[in-house]
Amino acid sequence: MAEVELRRISKMYERQQVVNEVSAIIAPGEFFVLVGPSGCGKSTTLRMIAGLEEISAGELLIGGKRVNEVPPSGRNISMVFQNYALYPHLTVKDNILFGLQVRKVSKQDQVKRLEHAAEMLGIAALLNRKPKELSGGQRQRVALGRAIVSQHPICLMDEPLSNLDAKLRGHMRTEIRQLQQELGITMIYVTHDQVEAMTMGDRMMVLRDGEVQQVGRPLDVYNHPANLFVAEFTGAPPMNTTQAVWRSNGAQSGVELSDDPSRRFLPLALGFGPQAGIKDGTPVVLGLRPEALQPLEPGAVADESRSLLVSVQGVEILGSETIVEFKLGDKLWKAKWNGQWPCRRGDLVRVGFALEHVSLFDSQSGKNLAITAGREKGEILRCVQ
Amino acid sequence: MGELRAKWKVNVYAWLLLLPSLIFLLLFTFYPVWQTVILSFHQADLGSPEPFFNGIDNYKQMLEDDVFWKVLTNNLWFALGTVPTSVALALGMALFANKALRGKGFIRTAYFYPTVVPMIAVANIWLFIYTPEYGALSHVMDWFGKGDMNWLGDQSNVMWAMIFMVIWKEAGYFMIFYLAGLQNISQELYESAAMEGASAWTVFRRVTFPLLMPTTMFVSIIAFTNSFKLVDHLVIMTKGGPDNASNLLLYYIYETAFSFWDQGMASALTIVMVVLLLAVAAVQFFGLDKKIHYN
Numbered sequence A: 001m002a003e004v005e006l007r008r009i010s011k012m013y014e015r016q017q018v019v020n021e022v023s024a025i026i027a028p029g030e031f032f033v034l035v036g037p038s039g040c041g042k043s044t045t046l047r048m049i050a051g052l053e054e055i056s057a058g059e060l061l062i063g064g065k066r067v068n069e070v071p072p073s074g075r076n077i078s079m080v081f082q083n084y085a086l087y088p089h090l091t092v093k094d095n096i097l098f099g100l101q102v103r104k105v106s107k108q109d110q111v112k113r114l115e116h117a118a119e120m121l122g123i124a125a126l127l128n129r130k131p132k133e134l135s136g137g138q139r140q141r142v143a144l145g146r147a148i149v150s151q152h153p154i155c156l157m158d159e160p161l162s163n164l165d166a167k168l169r170g171h172m173r174t175e176i177r178q179l180q181q182e183l184g185i186t187m188i189y190v191t192h193d194q195v196e197a198m199t200m201g202d203r204m205m206v207l208r209d210g211e212v213q214q215v216g217r218p219l220d221v222y223n224h225p226a227n228l229f230v231a232e233f234t235g236a237p238p239m240n241t242t243q244a245v246w247r248s249n250g251a252q253s254g255v256e257l258s259d260d261p262s263r264r265f266l267p268l269a270l271g272f273g274p275q276a277g278i279k280d281g282t283p284v285v286l287g288l289r290p291e292a293l294q295p296l297e298p299g300a301v302a303d304e305s306r307s308l309l310v311s312v313q314g315v316e317i318l319g320s321e322t323i324v325e326f327k328l329g330d331k332l333w334k335a336k337w338n339g340q341w342p343c344r345r346g347d348l349v350r351v352g353f354a355l356e357h358v359s360l361f362d363s364q365s366g367k368n369l370a371i372t373a374g375r376e377k378g379e380i381l382r383c384v385q
Numbered sequence B: 001m002g003e004l005r006a007k008w009k010v011n012v013y014a015w016l017l018l019l020p021s022l023i024f025l026l027l028f029t030f031y032p033v034w035q036t037v038i039l040s041f042h043q044a045d046l047g048s049p050e051p052f053f054n055g056i057d058n059y060k061q062m063l064e065d066d067v068f069w070k071v072l073t074n075n076l077w078f079a080l081g082t083v084p085t086s087v088a089l090a091l092g093m094a095l096f097a098n099k100a101l102r103g104k105g106f107i108r109t110a111y112f113y114p115t116v117v118p119m120i121a122v123a124n125i126w127l128f129i130y131t132p133e134y135g136a137l138s139h140v141m142d143w144f145g146k147g148d149m150n151w152l153g154d155q156s157n158v159m160w161a162m163i164f165m166v167i168w169k170e171a172g173y174f175m176i177f178y179l180a181g182l183q184n185i186s187q188e189l190y191e192s193a194a195m196e197g198a199s200a201w202t203v204f205r206r207v208t209f210p211l212l213m214p215t216t217m218f219v220s221i222i223a224f225t226n227s228f229k230l231v232d233h234l235v236i237m238t239k240g241g242p243d244n245a246s247n248l249l250l251y252y253i254y255e256t257a258f259s260f261w262d263q264g265m266a267s268a269l270t271i272v273m274v275v276l277l278l279a280v281a282a283v284q285f286f287g288l289d290k291k292i293h294y295n
């Protein structure tokens, strides 16, 4: 069993608290992503799991056993480092076999594992080269090869793709994911890139300043961000937000956009407010994902309450999609539309949105007010084959 | 045509920029070297008012000179005694200083200190240490009942005394190069080795040492040339004695030139020394260099 359990793990440097009571249970065979902006403590957390960094407080369990005091080599873990940590004076083969030689694995077994890994990664032709004779992607594969031959059930990776160009990165994302599934290993993967977290992980943990913001399946996190930070961290472009005030006067309740000069009022469904227990006049933050804002045909009868008439500030036509920028109050919002929309700056367009796509956050704490309203129906649509 | 002109112009600029240093190099390095080569084929001692050409007489004479052979073997022993020891010691000290995180600065300074002290001052310190009866070392040896040893006055001790002092002086200097070399090795490599559970010795043997080879090479060459260059301490401490037991090649050249006033012979000796040093450097560079990993 290669279950990894973090129990309120903390890290202190001098007086500074870098990781604060992080807890998680990572199931065997799971691809678990630690994601967050730079400096939020992802690497520190990972290194504590690896045993390269002492755990200041809390408990780390691997396979049900406390391993706080176990040295890295005793934890059955392999690690892929950000700069690959290849020994520059050794050949690819010796780099891959280094760990096995250290652990005195028999020669035949070494050869077998090497061949297997080299074949899996397609690096059989490179075995006698030195690392500096390899491209970035090839080095990355060698680093993966090391993790494969070690046959440890747990693999840690710290931003393994950050040194690759965009195209290769996309390719390696799939490759690493496939590898992990083929080998059935538990993966704990650190990245600052929310795209990697969304596309690779079975589950992701969003960290900020050493504190867990949310843990969950990528789409759940995306659809139901626990707070404003997660909402604005996920998605590209991220969620649009603006300050608003909750108004609830009997029959109708909704938000009044505070930053808007005309103080537009958007009525939201009745069930929304009272269940969340929002009082009239409460300052809130309204959030809408760019793809939730869709253009309405000029002729179509627009439902005033679920649309905004806005003036286009900028347009990015990316070929398959178009990103339209407009001002709402003093905030620049972005809408993402499929296809190519030849809008121009100054055009007036009406964008509509569906009520279930609206997120409301407490303007003080940033907490998602709707999460508590029990919107658990947001199932992930199954892919039709 | 225009291209040629442009090229020529660039070249002129390059030469003009090089000119100042080139002049100094010609004046103070190449010209004296050339003069030395010429002089080594001349008889130029107190007995000859005008130097005159005498072919390879100086070299022949040198081969028959017992003192020359004595000095040369002395110097080889001196090199053998100082180079590997000071380099190994420097490596050990660097590993230690690099590890000891706290007070890193202090340890570094402590090790480096002998290097910043001028050789003349070092020689005087050690002259005191080695003084028979009253010296520091004699006091220490007294506890072992051997206080009557004469370090600099005894033919069999003097070389060891010199070797010891030079190691003390140089190891700290070489340590700095090793420290720089160690800083260049990525921490990730050590962490990766730690994940595999490699022992400290394995890590040193398979990672640290091979990656420090360029430094070792560089430091060894410096140490070797130093062992031929060092004379200040001889002037202060032994003047090459007793009976040439501590005499080294460069000091012998100095004596030949400025005590015996035999310029021709001194030039010939100089040429021998330069050729020797070049040969060793060449062997190290062309022979061992291929086996070394450079980043």
Ligand SMILES: Nc1ncnc2c1ncn2[C@@H]1O[C@H](COP(=O)(O)OP(=O)(O)O)[C@@H](O)[C@H]1O
Pocket (backbone or CB within 6 Å): A013, A018, A036, A037, A038, A039, A040, A041, A042, A043, A044, A045
């Ligand atoms: N050795 C250290 N001493 C003091 N502070 C550190 C040390 N290592 C990291 N930190 C601090 O801990 C915080 C988290 O670092 P890190 O885990 O590397 O972040 P991330 O990997 O998420 O970018 C940063 O603010 C960093 O400055």
Ligand SMILES: [Mg+2]
Pocket (backbone or CB within 6 Å): A042, A043, A044
């Ligand atoms: Mg990091």
